[in-house]
Amino acid sequence: MSIDTASRQDYMQCEGSLLKRTVRATHNHIVHVMTLFWTYLVLPLLQAVQSVLLFVANITVMPLFALIQKSPAYPVLLEFFTEHRGWVLVGTVLPLSFLFDHYFRVRNWYYRHFLSAPHLHDVRVREVQRQVCAWNEAGRQKPMVTARPPWLAMSLRVESFKESCEKIKINLHDILEVDTARMTVRCEPLVDMGQITRHLIPMGYALSVMIEMDDLTVGGLLMGVGVEVSSHIYGFLSETVVAYEVVLGDGSLVRCTREENADLFHALPWSHGTLGFLVAAELKIVPVKPYVHVKYIPCHTQDEYANKLSLITHAPNTPEFVEATIYSRETAVIFTGDFSDGPPASQKHKINHVGRWWKPWFYKHVESFLEKGEDEEWIPLRQYYHRHTRSIFWELREVIPFCNAWWYRWVFGWLGAPKIAFIKLTSTPAVREASVYSHVVQDLVVPLTELKNAVNLYDDAFDVYPLLFYPVRIYKQDDGYQGMLHTPRNLRTAEDGRQYEMYCDLGVYGVPPKVKNKQPWDAIAEVRRIEKFARDVNGYQLLYADCFMTRDEFETVSMCPAHRAAQ
Numbered sequence: 001m002s003i004d005t006a007s008r009q010d011y012m013q014c015e016g017s018l019l020k021r022t023v024r025a026t027h028n029h030i031v032h033v034m035t036l037f038w039t040y041l042v043l044p045l046l047q048a049v050q051s052v053l054l055f056v057a058n059i060t061v062m063p064l065f066a067l068i069q070k071s072p073a074y075p076v077l078l079e080f081f082t083e084h085r086g087w088v089l090v091g092t093v094l095p096l097s098f099l100f101d102h103y104f105r106v107r108n109w110y111y112r113h114f115l116s117a118p119h120l121h122d123v124r125v126r127e128v129q130r131q132v133c134a135w136n137e138a139g140r141q142k143p144m145v146t147a148r149p150p151w152l153a154m155s156l157r158v159e160s161f162k163e164s165c166e167k168i169k170i171n172l173h174d175i176l177e178v179d180t181a182r183m184t185v186r187c188e189p190l191v192d193m194g195q196i197t198r199h200l201i202p203m204g205y206a207l208s209v210m211i212e213m214d215d216l217t218v219g220g221l222l223m224g225v226g227v228e229v230s231s232h233i234y235g236f237l238s239e240t241v242v243a244y245e246v247v248l249g250d251g252s253l254v255r256c257t258r259e260e261n262a263d264l265f266h267a268l269p270w271s272h273g274t275l276g277f278l279v280a281a282e283l284k285i286v287p288v289k290p291y292v293h294v295k296y297i298p299c300h301t302q303d304e305y306a307n308k309l310s311l312i313t314h315a316p317n318t319p320e321f322v323e324a325t326i327y328s329r330e331t332a333v334i335f336t337g338d339f340s341d342g343p344p345a346s347q348k349h350k351i352n353h354v355g356r357w358w359k360p361w362f363y364k365h366v367e368s369f370l371e372k373g374e375d376e377e378w379i380p381l382r383q384y385y386h387r388h389t390r391s392i393f394w395e396l397r398e399v400i401p402f403c404n405a406w407w408y409r410w411v412f413g414w415l416g417a418p419k420i421a422f423i424k425l426t427s428t429p430a431v432r433e434a435s436v437y438s439h440v441v442q443d444l445v446v447p448l449t450e451l452k453n454a455v456n457l458y459d460d461a462f463d464v465y466p467l468l469f470y471p472v473r474i475y476k477q478d479d480g481y482q483g484m485l486h487t488p489r490n491l492r493t494a495e496d497g498r499q500y501e502m503y504c505d506l507g508v509y510g511v512p513p514k515v516k517n518k519q520p521w522d523a524i525a526e527v528r529r530i531e532k533f534a535r536d537v538n539g540y541q542l543l544y545a546d547c548f549m550t551r552d553e554f555e556t557v558s559m560c561p562a563h564r565a566a567q
């Protein structure tokens with residue numbers, strides 16, 4: 001039986017209410033009719049039209065384009081798109097992002113209510129297995145990668161290497177099951193963080209490590225790395241995984257947990273797709289409340305913020321969320337959060353809807369406490385989880401330079417943040433070059449005891465502020481499989497008896513003042529300096545950013561210890 005027939009029958013047989021079954025059946029009939037219509041009518045027609053258009057283009061547009069490319073106007077045009085990128089983005093990418101987001105919201109609602117079922121997941125997984133088996137049968141000609149186009153990924157890179165690889169389509173976008181008895185959610189890898197908060201919060205739950213940016217996917221965060229402001233309790237997102245389901249190179253489907261296939265379970269985080277295709281993951285969830293009670297603690301010396309952060313993160317009653325934004329070498333605002341039902345009646349005015357479109361960017365709001373002094377407020381939960389989404393942390397100012405003006409928020413704010421995928425898609429080569437050589441985007445995960453050294457090094461190398469600070473526990477794995485992570489050194493014992501060392505993620509995003517002032521600044525040398533620092537202190541560089549290590553240097557950090565020992 002072909003996958004196509006199997007999937008149609010599986011769709012029909014799904015359990016559910018009469019309405020759901022009717023919608024599913026109608027959906028499948030429509031898809032079936034559309035497929036026939038598409039294959040036998042639309043495609044041949046399109047091909048004919050395409051041939052005519054190509055012919056016309058070949059004799060008109062192509063020569064015209066070649067002329068433009070050769071003419072003196074071409075560099076001017078490219079320069080226009082690079083120079084006035086802010087306005088070009090506001091006119092194109094912003095409305096497109098708005099439409100795309102709304103389309104997906106409706107699509108997800110429809111799938112969640114009518115089509116999503118674990119039963120269908122199995123059919124989709126069989127399709128991944130079929131592709132891998134076909135690759136084996138064809139003699140494993142090229143390396144396999146996911147077919148996800150590089151511009152959709154949340155990294156700085158445009159991974160051209162994918163073009164020469166065998167692309168495996170992983171069409172797995174759905175939340176499969178929320179198990180409130182085991183406190184887990186089972187997700188397909190392309191489920192994104194925005195989708196999870198929209199699904200889980202109305203049910204009264206969230207991931208224990210709920211990642212901030214809407215478009216980051218479960219697969220990307222688990223095969224790469226996911227860290228957030230509750231990581232000082234739970235560790236990286238991968239630490240909260242109960243089970244992975246993976247399709248291996250021979251096409252087999254394996255499930256791994258801490259007990260079953262434990263070596264693979266620990267090797268998957270940070271493996272970046274090199275071990276197999278993730279097709280589902282079960283993650284731990286926590287109960288939530290409608291608000292987060294946030295306390296802002298401004299600090300005016302480096303010792304003050306370093307000491308307070310160490311005290312707060314190690315305290316037995318540490319808050320659920322701990323974050324800091326560092327505004328200069330000496331100043332920072334620490335903000336902690338706990339789930340709350342809302343303020344007492346006398347404090348209702350302290351509810352702050354930070355996610356509303358006309359509100360100041362969150363990092364600007366936090367900065368204001370350096371002047372105002374210590375304070376507290378209540379933020380609606382989903383708005384708290386996505387507090388940096390509207391301003392892409394503080395990177396929107398680099399893409400749309402006038403975004404910090406109040407009128408921008410009032411006139412364009414309702415369109416939301418431009419989608420990173422679309423910004424990437426519309427970047428000219430000059431923009432990409434500038435993002436490597438005149439712009440810094442880096443995150444290092446280093447022991448918390450190294451915070452002051454790390455800030456001083458960033459200050460010297462980049463002088464870019466604010467800096468992002470998330471604390472994160474790195475656990476020593478009880479069964480000896482440490483995966484790509486080193487065994488932490490200065491161990492403390494957690495409430496459940498497990499051992500860990502407190503690390504922190506320090507992020508730097510922006511244009512160094514030296515570049516702005518047209519002074520010499522060597523991006524590669526400076527980034528290599530911080531990479532060396534990370535290696536020296538038993539730390540890591542997040543690999544969504546540009547990495548300039550040599551292969552040998554890279555392997556001292558990112559190779560599985562067992563593999564290293566075997567060499």
Ligand SMILES: Cc1cc2nc3c(=O)[nH]c(=O)nc-3n(C[C@H](O)[C@H](O)[C@H](O)COP(=O)(O)OP(=O)(O)OC[C@H]3O[C@@H](n4cnc5c(N)ncnc54)[C@H](O)[C@@H]3O)c2cc1C
Pocket residue numbers: 132140142143144145157159161247248249250271272273274275276277
């Ligand atoms: C299910 C499965 C089965 C496989 N089976 C086999 C097998 O039987 N035999 C075999 O030889 N291999 C196999 N592979 C491995 C596949 O060939 C590997 O993905 C690849 O060989 C690893 O090579 P690489 O280190 O060059 O990484 P790539 O596959 O090229 O990429 C791995 C990671 O590195 C990053 N990356 C790679 N190049 C760059 C770059 N230039 N710039 C920035 N980032 C980059 C990517 O983002 C990606 O996350 C399998 C892979 C999968 C997923």
Ligand SMILES: NC(=O)C1=CN([C@@H]2O[C@H](COP(=O)(O)OP(=O)(O)OC[C@H]3O[C@@H](n4cnc5c(N)ncnc54)[C@H](OP(=O)(O)O)[C@@H]3O)[C@@H](O)[C@H]2O)C=CC1
Pocket residue numbers: 145146147148152153154155170189211212213215216217218219220221223224225226227228271272273274276277278279542543544
């Ligand atoms: N707060 C945080 O933690 C933040 C994290 N990030 C980074 O962003 C990245 C996530 O971005 P996102 O766009 O979602 O993911 P990406 O598409 O960038 O994927 C990241 C890596 O995971 C691999 N991968 C993705 N899906 C699968 C799968 N189903 N099976 C096997 N491998 C897979 C990709 O392999 P392939 O190349 O073959 O597609 C790639 O190497 C992470 O690397 C993370 O470190 C960024 C911002 C914030």
Ligand SMILES: CC(C)=CCC[C@@H](C)[C@H]1CC[C@@]2(C)C3=C(CC[C@]12C)[C@@]1(C)CC[C@H](O)C(C)(C)[C@@H]1CC3
Pocket residue numbers: 154155156227392393395398399420423424427431432435441443468505507509542544
């Ligand atoms: C661990 C944590 C909190 C990470 C936060 C990472 C974000 C700040 C990163 C993720 C994706 C990211 C690298 C991106 C960019 C900025 C920094 C981002 C948003 C931008 C928008 C910078 C401008 C660039 O021209 C380009 C459009 C390619 C990238 C896209 C990805």
